[in-house]
Amino acid sequence: xxxxxxxxxxxxxxxxxxxxxxxxxxxxxxxxxxxxxxxxxxxxxxxxxxxxxxxxxxxxxxxxxxxxxxxxxxxxxxxxxxxxxxxxxxxxxxxxxxxxxxxxxxxxxxxxxx
Amino acid sequence: xxxxxxxxxxxxxxxxxxxxxxxxxxxxxxxxxxxxxxxxxxxxxxxxxxxxxxxxxxxxxxxxxxxxxxxxxxxxxxxxxxxxxxxxxxxxxxxxxxxxxxxxxxxxxxxxxx
Numbered sequence: 001x002x003x004x005x006x007x008x009x010x011x012x013x014x015x016x017x018x019x020x021x022x023x024x025x026x027x028x029x030x031x032x033x034x035x036x037x038x039x040x041x042x043x044x045x046x047x048x049x050x051x052x053x054x055x056x057x058x059x060x061x062x063x064x065x066x067x068x069x070x071x072x073x074x075x076x077x078x079x080x081x082x083x084x085x086x087x088x089x090x091x092x093x094x095x096x097x098x099x100x101x102x103x104x105x106x107x108x109x110x111x112x113x114x
Numbered sequence: 115x116x117x118x119x120x121x122x123x124x125x126x127x128x129x130x131x132x133x134x135x136x137x138x139x140x141x142x143x144x145x146x147x148x149x150x151x152x153x154x155x156x157x158x159x160x161x162x163x164x165x166x167x168x169x170x171x172x173x174x175x176x177x178x179x180x181x182x183x184x185x186x187x188x189x190x191x192x193x194x195x196x197x198x199x200x201x202x203x204x205x206x207x208x209x210x211x212x213x214x215x216x217x218x219x220x221x222x223x224x225x226x227x228x
Contacts, residue, residue, distance in 0.1 A: 009154075032215050043118070043205055043219030044157070090156050094215050101147075101170065102215055104156035 002027040002093045004074075006105035014113045019063075019078040021108045023091030026072065032094035033074045034102065035065055039087045047089075050074060061085070086112045116140065118220035120206050126226045132194035135223045139187070139208030145169075146183055147217065148191050149205040157205055163189065164211075196227045 007022040025031050032051050036044040048059025055067045065076045076089060091105040119138040127133050139146050145164050149157035160179065162169040165186040174181065178197070183189040193200055203224045207217040 034215055041221070043207070043221050044217070045219070046216055049215060092156075092215070100214050101159055101162060102217060103159075106154075106156045 002029075002031055002095050003103060004033070004091045004093045004105040006089075006091050006108050008108055009106065010109045010111070012111040012113060013081045015083055016080050019076070019081045019085065019110065021076040021089050021091075021110065023065075023074045023076065023105060024072050025074060025091075025093055027093065033065075033067065034092040034094075035059065035063070035074075035076050036090045036092060036104070037087050038090065038107075044090065047076070081110075081112045083112050083114065086110055118206055118208055118218050120204075120220035120223050122223055123221065124224050124226075126228065127196055128228050129198055130195040132192065133196060133225060134193075135191045135204050135206075135225075137189045137191070137206030137220060139189070139206070140218055142210065143208035143218070144186070144211050145209045146189050147207045147209075148181055148189070149207065151203045151205055151222070153202070160191070160204075193225075196225075198227050201225055201227045 003026045005024045034049045035047040037047050038044045048057045050057050050067045058064045063078045088107045088109050090107045092102045095101045147162050148160040151157045160174045161171040161181045163183040166183050181191045203222040205222045207219045209217045
């Protein structure tokens with residue numbers, strides 16, 4: 001069964017610094033991978049998705065992620081952090097089978113320091 | 115376009131009481147999901163509907179949880195009787211059949227069981 005592991009439950013960066021949030025997947029077949037963001041007291045919002053069309057995926061708010069099969073990784077990056085990026089970020093994978101459900105990682109809380 | 119609507123936003127009950135949550139998905143979305151998000155964890159799927167049929171309820175604690183989606187639109191999730199460990203945010207999401215993995219989430223219903 002497909003699953004994702006997010007390394008680091010909390011990440012702090014200074015405003016203007018590089019953001020790197022780590023996600024590794026486990027899948028026996030080419031996966032569909034996603035990053036979602038959750039701002040305080042809100043639901044989750046799709047940031048970007050990988051569906052095998054291109055290994056470098058660009059999302060909203062300046063975020064991007066690169067699919068690396070050799071490393072089974074799908075890390076999320078942003079060149080320059082903004083205070084408004086402070087939120088919780090979830091990596092997710094589509095499960096196989098007819099139901100095609102999202103399975104989420106445990107999340108990474110991003111803090112942006114002034 | 116109206117988003118996914120959920121109510122109530124907050125609910126406090128005592129253990130062994132019952133509670134119901136309501137969700138109205140985005141118009142035209144065939145698939146509706148209920149997720150449970152415990153503090154510090156990623157969302158966990160409870161049940162998935164496609165139109166008014168259940169696709170997967172394998173992780174729904176059926177001795178106390180029930181859900182229905184009448185007429186393939188609105189959905190209700192009920193807990194009876196509630197336990198302390200049911201304290202969580204209950205997220206409703208919807209998606210179209212054509213956009214696998216692209217879920218639109220409501221703001222959630224936060225349940226506290228005392």
